[in-house]
Every structure is written in C-alpha cells, then in structure tokens.
Amino acid sequence: DGGITQSPKYLFRKEGQNVTLSCEQNLNHDAMYWYRQDPGQGLRLIYYSQIVNDFQKGDIAEGYSVSREKKESFPLTVTSAQKNPTAFYLCASRAGGTDYGYTFGSGTRLTVV
Amino acid sequence: LAKTTQPISMDSYEGQEVNITCSHNNIATNDYITWYQQFPSQGPRFIIQGYKTKVTNEVASLFIPADRKSSTLSLPRVSLSDTAVYYCLVGFQKLVFGTGTRLLVSP
Numbered sequence: 360d361g362g363i364t365q366s367p368k369y370l371f372r373k374e375g376q377n378v379t380l381s382c383e384q385n386l387n388h389d390a391m392y393w394y395r396q397d398p399g400q401g402l403r404l405i406y407y408s409q410i411v412n413d414f415q416k417g418d419i420a421e422g423y424s425v426s427r428e429k430k431e432s433f434p435l436t437v438t439s440a441q442k443n444p445t446a447f448y449l450c451a452s453r454a455g456g457t458d459y460g461y462t463f464g465s466g467t468r469l470t471v472v
Numbered sequence: 473l474a475k476t477t478q479p480i481s482m483d484s485y486e487g488q489e490v491n492i493t494c495s496h497n498n499i500a501t502n503d504y505i506t507w508y509q510q511f512p513s514q515g516p517r518f519i520i521q522g523y524k525t526k527v528t529n530e531v532a533s534l535f536i537p538a539d540r541k542s543s544t545l546s547l548p549r550v551s552l553s554d555t556a557v558y559y560c561l562v563g564f565q566k567l568v569f570g571t572g573t574r575l576l577v578s579p
Contacts, residue, residue, distance in 0.1 A: 392566075392567075394569070399571075401559065401569040401570050401571045401572055402516070402559075402569035403569070404566065404567075404568065404569075407566060417566070418568075447513065449515050449516075451515070460506065460518045461506075461508075461516075461518065462518070463515030463516050463517070465514060465515055466513065466514065466515050468513070
C-alpha cells in the first residue's frame with residue numbers, strides 16, 4: 360500500500376543535540392511538507408518542498424533544516440538552535456498539479472530533556 | 473494566504489447532523505477549500521475538498537456559497553468516533569492550519 364512513513368514514533372534527545380526526523384513516501388508525490396504541532400494548537404508549517412533539490416521556509420523555519428535529495432524522502436533536522444524543540448512533528452505530501460489533498464504521516468513526538 | 477475562522481468547539485449527540493461553518497473572506501481565485509479531521513497523536517486525515525457549490529462523498533458534504541467567503545462541513549448522523557478536531561483550510565500549494573474546531577459527540 361502506498362503511504363507516508365515517519366520514524367521513529369517517539370524520540371528523546373538531550374538538550375543541545377541535533378536530531379533528524381525521517382519522512383519517506385511511496386506515493387510518487389511531488390510536494391512534501393513538515394509541520395509542528397504543540398498541545399492544543401493547530402499545525403504550523405516549518406518547511407516545504409515542491410520538487411527535488413528545492414525547498415522553502417515556512418512560518419517557523421528558525422532552528423530547523425531540511426534536504427530533498429530524493430523525491431521519496433524529506434528529512435527534517437532539529438538543531439540545537441531551536442529554542443523549544445519538544446513537540447509533535449508531522450510530515451505530509453501532495454501529488455501536485457490540481458490535486459490539493461495532503462496525505463499525512465502518523466507523526467513523531469520529540470521530547471528534549 | 474487566506475485566513476480561516478471557525479468555532480473553537482462544538483458539542484453534539486450520536487445520530488445528529490453536525491454542521492461546522494468556516495469563514496474565509498480573503499479566499500483567492502485559485503484556492504480550494506479542504507477539510508481535515510485529526511484524532512489525538514495522529515496526523516490529520518483528508519475529509520473533503522471543494523471549489524464551489526456542493527460536494528458530497530461517503531463521509532461528509534461540503535457546501536460553498538457563490539461568493540466562496542465561507543463553507544460548511546456537514547457530518548450526517550455523527551457517532552462517538554467522530555469526536556475529533558476538524559480543520560478548514562484554504563489554499564493552493566501551501567496550507568495554513570488554524571486551531572480547528574473540537575467536536576465532542578456524546579451518547
């Protein structure tokens with residue numbers, strides 16, 4: 360079955376360490392997105408990529424970095440510069456063109472101690 | 473990007489029809505209107521999408537007036553499992569999520 364996979368589901372890191380969250384999709388979607396969700400809040404856009412080797416900052420990109428070397432993969436690195444990294448991170452993909460429906464992964468809950 | 477406004481929360485009972493209205497006064501010509509459902513600790517799930525008039529699928533209907541400045545998600549005969557947060561989004565390539573509407577369905 361086609362889908363979008365995020366791993367791991369839970370992640371614990373010490374303060375000051377960089378951590379990379381994985382996002383892989385086999386839907387052949389062109390566009391991929393990273394969102395952050397804090398308790399009781401909506402989703403906020405971190406980064407997005409419309410095509411391979413290209414990406415744009417979202418609303419809260421500071422302290423995060425991404426790469427898009429392959430169509431299937433869009434990893435997110437949470438750097439030590441991110442002041443409050445503890446959150447629920449969601450990856451999504453979209454086919455592109457006139458298909459505006461997003462497919463979301465199941466999320467990674469990152470806890471920094 | 474068009475901003476959306478929807479009620480923070482709604483309560484209903486099993487078997488009732490629930491209508492959640494979203495306003496989007498600054499919607500652009502290219503924008504579609506999309507609704508998502510989210511359960512705790514899960515990614516949002518696509519419910520329905522439309523551009524104008526009425527769209528219906530197996531789980532919901534979406535009503536969009538001619539001026540497209542608002543839309544209404546209609547959930548027929550809700551059950552306890554419909555308790556979730558519902559997001560209304562307007563956009564093209566980049567979707568902006570608000571805080572959504574928390575729907576609580578009681579027995």
